[in-house]
Amino acid sequence: xxxxxxxxxxxxxAQEYWEDNRSFHVTEDPEREKFYCLSMFxxxxxxxxxxxxxxxxxxxxxxxxxxxxxxxxxxxxGWDAFGLPAENAAMKNKVAPARWTRENIDYMRGQLRQLxxxxxxxxxxxxxxxxxxxxxxxxxxRLLEKDLVYRRESTVNWDPVDQTVLANEQVIDGRGWRSGAxxxxxxxPQWFVRITAYAEELLQGLDDLPGWPAQVxxxxxxxxxxxxxxxxxxxxxxxxxxxxxxxxxxDTLMGVTYMALAAQHPLVEALADGNSELAxxxxxxxxxxxxxxxxxxxxxxxxxxxxxxxxxxxxxxxxVWVANFVLMEYGTGAVMSVPAHDQRDWExxxxxxxxxxQVIAPAAGDRAVDLETEAFTEAGVLVNxxxxxxxxxxxxxxxxxTHLAAKNLGEVQVNFRLRDWxxxxxxxxxxxxxxxxxxxxxxRAVPAGDLPVxxxxxxxxxxxxxPLHGMPAFLDGGTDEQGRPLxxxxxxxxxxxxxxxxxxxxxxxxxxxxxxxxxxxxLPVDQYIGGIEHAILHLLYARFFHRLMRDEGLVETxxxxxxxxxxxxxLKDGAKMSKSKGNTVDPQELIEQYGADTVRLFMMFAAPPxxxxxxxxxxxxxxxxxxxxxxxxxxxxxxxQPGETDWAGLALSAAATALRRKTHQTIDKVxxxxxxxxxxxxxxxxxxxxxxxxxxxxxxxxxxxxxxxxALESVVLLLSPITPHICHRLWFELGHARAVIDQxxxxxxxxxxxxxxxxxxxxxxxxxxxxxEVAADAPEEDIRAAALADENVQRxxxxxxxxxxxxxxxxxxxxxxx
RNA sequence: GCCGGGAUGGCGGAACUGGUAGACGCGCCAGAUUCAAAAUCUGGUAUCCGCAAGGAUGUGGGGGUUCGAUUCCCCCUCCCGGUACCA
Numbered sequence: 068x069x070x071x072x073x074x075x076x077x078x079x080x081a082q083e084y085w086e087d088n089r090s091f092h093v094t095e096d097p098e099r100e101k102f103y104c105l106s107m108f109x110x111x112x113x114x115x116x117x118x119x120x121x122x123x124x125x126x127x128x129x130x131x132x133x134x135x136x137x138x139x140x141x142x143x144x145g146w147d148a149f150g151l152p153a154e155n156a157a158m159k160n161k162v163a164p165a166r167w168t169r170e171n172i173d174y175m176r177g178q179l180r181q182l183x184x185x186x187x188x189x190x191x192x193x194x195x196x197x198x199x200x201x202x203x204x205x206x207x208x209r210l211l212e213k214d215l216v217y218r219r220e221s222t223v224n225w226d227p228v229d230q231t232v233l234a235n236e237q238v239i240d241g242r243g244w245r246s247g248a249x250x251x252x253x254x255x256p257q258w259f260v261r262i263t264a265y266a267e268e269l270l271q272g273l274d275d276l277p278g279w280p281a282q283v284x285x286x287x288x289x290x291x292x293x294x295x296x297x298x299x300x301x302x303x304x305x306x307x308x309x310x311x312x313x314x315x316x317x318d319t320l321m322g323v324t325y326m327a328l329a330a331q332h333p334l335v336e337a338l339a340d341g342n343s344e345l346a347x348x349x350x351x352x353x354x355x356x357x358x359x360x361x362x363x364x365x366x367x368x369x370x371x372x373x374x375x376x377x378x379x380x381x382x383x384x385x386x387v388w389v390a391n392f393v394l395m396e397y398g399t400g401a402v403m404s405v406p407a408h409d410q411r412d413w414e415x416x417x418x419x420x421x422x423x424x425q426v427i428a429p430a431a432g433d434r435a436v437d438l439e440t441e442a443f444t445e446a447g448v449l450v451n452x453x454x455x456x457x458x459x460x461x462x463x464x465x466x467x468x469t470h471l472a473a474k475n476l477g478e479v480q481v482n483f484r485l486r487d488w489x490x491x492x493x494x495x496x497x498x499x500x501x502x503x504x505x506x507x508x509x510x511r512a513v514p515a516g517d518l519p520v521x522x523x524x525x526x527x528x529x530x531x532x533x534p535l536h537g538m539p540a541f542l543d544g545g546t547d548e549q550g551r552p553l554x555x556x557x558x559x560x561x562x563x564x565x566x567x568x569x570x571x572x573x574x575x576x577x578x579x580x581x582x583x584x585x586x587x588x589x590l591p592v593d594q595y596i597g598g599i600e601h602a603i604l605h606l607l608y609a610r611f612f613h614r615l616m617r618d619e620g621l622v623e624t625x626x627x628x629x630x631x632x633x634x635x636x637x638l639k640d641g642a643k644m645s646k647s648k649g650n651t652v653d654p655q656e657l658i659e660q661y662g663a664d665t666v667r668l669f670m671m672f673a674a675p676p677x678x679x680x681x682x683x684x685x686x687x688x689x690x691x692x693x694x695x696x697x698x699x700x701x702x703x704x705x706x707x708q709p710g711e712t713d714w715a716g717l718a719l720s721a722a723a724t725a726l727r728r729k730t731h732q733t734i735d736k737v738x739x740x741x742x743x744x745x746x747x748x749x750x751x752x753x754x755x756x757x758x759x760x761x762x763x764x765x766x767x768x769x770x771x772x773x774x775x776x777x778a779l780e781s782v783v784l785l786l787s788p789i790t791p792h793i794c795h796r797l798w799f800e801l802g803h804a805r806a807v808i809d810q811x812x813x814x815x816x817x818x819x820x821x822x823x824x825x826x827x828x829x830x831x832x833x834x835x836x837x838x839x840e841v842a843a844d845a846p847e848e849d850i851r852a853a854a855l856a857d858e859n860v861q862r863x864x865x866x867x868x869x870x871x872x873x874x875x876x877x878x879x880x881x882x883x884x885x
Numbered sequence: 886g887c888c889g890g891g892a893u894g895g896c897g898g899a900a901c902u903g904g905u906a907g908a909c910g911c912g913c914c915a916g917a918u919u920c921a922a923a924a925u926c927u928g929g930u931a932u933c934c935g936c937a938a939g940g941a942u943g944u945g946g947g948g949g950u951u952c953g954a955u956u957c958c959c960c961c962u963c964c965c966g967g968u969a970c971c972a
Contacts, residue, residue: 678891686897873953
C-alpha cells in the first residue's frame, strides 16, 4: 500500500465505484424502513459557496449514516431555478436568464458530484422546467376553483425612472438601486393565496413537531401572531360610516384620546382629495420602501384629519388622525390610541400635545406609575373608567366586550398577524400565472388541457419592463365563448411557490400528475436541513402548501418535515461571505488542492451545525493533516486479515484492554453524536482521540493485533459518512472484499466499555482540592474516607467538622465546612 | 422598532440533565530529524504568583438562587438571522 495519500485518485476511484454500482439509486420498498433526507435545494447562482458545502455535507453524513443502519434512504437534489439574480445577470452580461441559469446548473452539478454526495441523480428537478411548473400552474387553478386564491390591490415599490417594480432588496435608503430615483409606493392588482384560512391549523401544528428546533417554532408562532381582542366600531359625528378598529386591550378603552388611520386608509384617501396639506402628507407617506424594517424605524408623523368619532361607551368626541406608523396591511388599517398604556401612542401624543388619560393602575397598589416618563403597559386594575372601575384587566376585557356587543358596537374576535400570501411578481423569470383576462376585470383560469403556460426562454432581457409585454405570441390567449380576445397574465409566481412542494415531487419526479402514490411512500421528509434564514417564510409556506396538497388528496400527512436541522451561516473575519465584501472562499480551489474529503471533514469539524462557522484556512490544513496521518496509520499498521474474533476466549494485555475500551467508548459516543445530537465536531474529535491512542499502541501478540484491527476498522467505519472516499479505499486496504458503503454501522460492546478505575474530584466548599483514584465499584463510605484522608483536603478542612458531604457518583465529592 | 439566536484561552470550539472549565484541532514555543528548509515526530501551552508542591483569578458586563452556575432567574452591552418582492 502506498504510504502517501493522494486524494484525487482515491476520490475519483470511489466515485466511479458508486456510479458503476448505482449505489445511490433508490426505489420504493414497502419491506424496508424508509428514510427521506433532504437538504434545501440551491439557487443556481453560478458556483457553490461554503454555505452549500456545509448544508450538503450535513445532509450527506446523515444519509450515509442512515443507510449503514439499514434504512432505504432517499437523498435527492435539484435546483430552485427561477428568481431575480438571473434577471440581474441577464442585464449585466447580455445573456438570456434561461441560458445563464442552465449553464450554472451544469457547472454546479459537476461540483456536487466532485464532493461525492450520495444523491439519486435520476430524480433531479429544475423548477424552471415546464414539466415541473406545469403542475404548480394546475394546482393554482384548482385553488382558484376552491376560492383559496383571490385578486386584490396591494402595494409595491415603484421606480418612477426605470418604470419598474422593485424588490425590497433593490431599494436602498428609499431609492432605486439602479436609477437612484426616490421610490414610490404603488397599488396594483395582485394574486393572493389564503394562508390565513389555515392560520389556526398552522399554529396548532407546531405542537406536533417535536423534531423541530424550539426557536423556529417560537418564531413561527410569533409570526402567525394569534391574538384575541375586540373589534370595536366608533360612530362618526358626521354622516360617515363608523370607524372599525381591532384591539387586544379593550380594558383600556376608557383611556382612548385619539384615533389613528393608515395613510392608505380609504377614508384618508377620500379626505385628501381637495385638502392639499393632507394630500402632501399622504404623498410623503407613499414615498420610500414597503419593507417593515424601514417603516418601523421612521420618525412617527401624523396630521389631524378634522373629523371626529364618538366614544362607544361615553359618546365623548374623539379626534381622528392619520399616522405614518399605522399599517394598512394589519387589522383594519386603523387603531384606537391609548397614550397612557401604549408606548407608541404615548410618544405620538407627547409629540402632538394630545391628552394622556390613565385608566389602568398597577394591581399591587404600592407601585408608582409615572406617565411623564413613559406609558404603563402592563395589565392591572381599572381606574377613571366609570362603570368598569375596580375590575381587573381580564375581567374588564369581558365586561367591556359584553357592553359593546349589547350596543352592537363591537364583538370579540380572534385576529392574526399573518397576512395572505401575495404570489404575483411583475417579473419575467418565473413561472407564468395561468390566468386569462377578457378585459372585464374578472380573470379566468387557463383550462387544464391548455397547461402548461410555457415561459418563452429566447428573449433579449435588458432590464426595465417584463419582456413578456412585448411578445404578442405569448400575450394572445385565444378567444372566449363570445369570440372576444383573451390576454394572458404576464405576472409570474413568487419563487416560494416552487420551493413549497419540490420535496414531494422528488418522490415521483416523472409522474404524469402533480404527485402519484410514491409520494405517500417517501413522505414526510424524515430529516430536512437548511439555513436558519428560512425559519419563517419558506418553512411556513411549505407547511401551508403541504396542507393544501393534503386537502386536494395528493398527500396523506399534515406536516411535510418531521425533523428539522437549521444550520448556521459560514462567516469569514466575522462577516457573512459575500462577493460584495470580497471575503469569499471558493470551495472549488480547496477541492482541487486538498480533495473533497478534507473540505467535508473541516466543515463538520469546525463547529456544530446549528452554530455560525468561522472560516479558517489553517483549520483546513489541519483536517488534511489528519487524513494523511490516518492513511499512514492504516498503511503502516500490522493488522492481519479480517475475520471473526472470539473476544471472550482471548486473554488481553492491559494496554490492549485499554485500547479496546477506548474503541467501544468511541463507537458509543460517535453513534450518539451522529444520530441524536448531530454534533459531528465532537464525533470527529472522539475519532481523533482514538487515532492518537492507536498510534501509541505497539502490538506484541495475536490478541494485540486483533484489538488494533478492531480499532482501525472502527475508525474507518465511523468516519465513512463524513469522509467517504478515503474510507472507501482504506476499507479495501484493510483486506475487505465488500465496499464500506455496504457495511453495517458498528455496535458498541458495553462490556468492553466498562471502566474498572475511576477518577473523582474532591472539593472543599466547592473548590477542587484533590483527585481520587478509586475502584469503579468502591462503596460510598470508602470514597468519603479516602477523600477526607487526603493531605491537601485536610489542610483546607483545617480540623473543622464537615457540615455535609455531597457525593455525586462517578464525578465528585464535595466536603462542606463552615 | 419588533421577533429569534449568540458571546468561553492567541483562534475554531468542548463541557449533553446544575457537578473537576478549556476535550479535539489550529496557532505558538522548545526539542528530534535535516547541509538547510519544507514535511514529519516528541513535549509544552488560560492568566497571574511560585524552583516546585501548591495558591489566586477566570466563561461579554452587573446582580441573584445554590454546598456547587458556562449551564437556572433578573437587568444591561455588543454581534448575527428574519421582518412578508434576495433566496
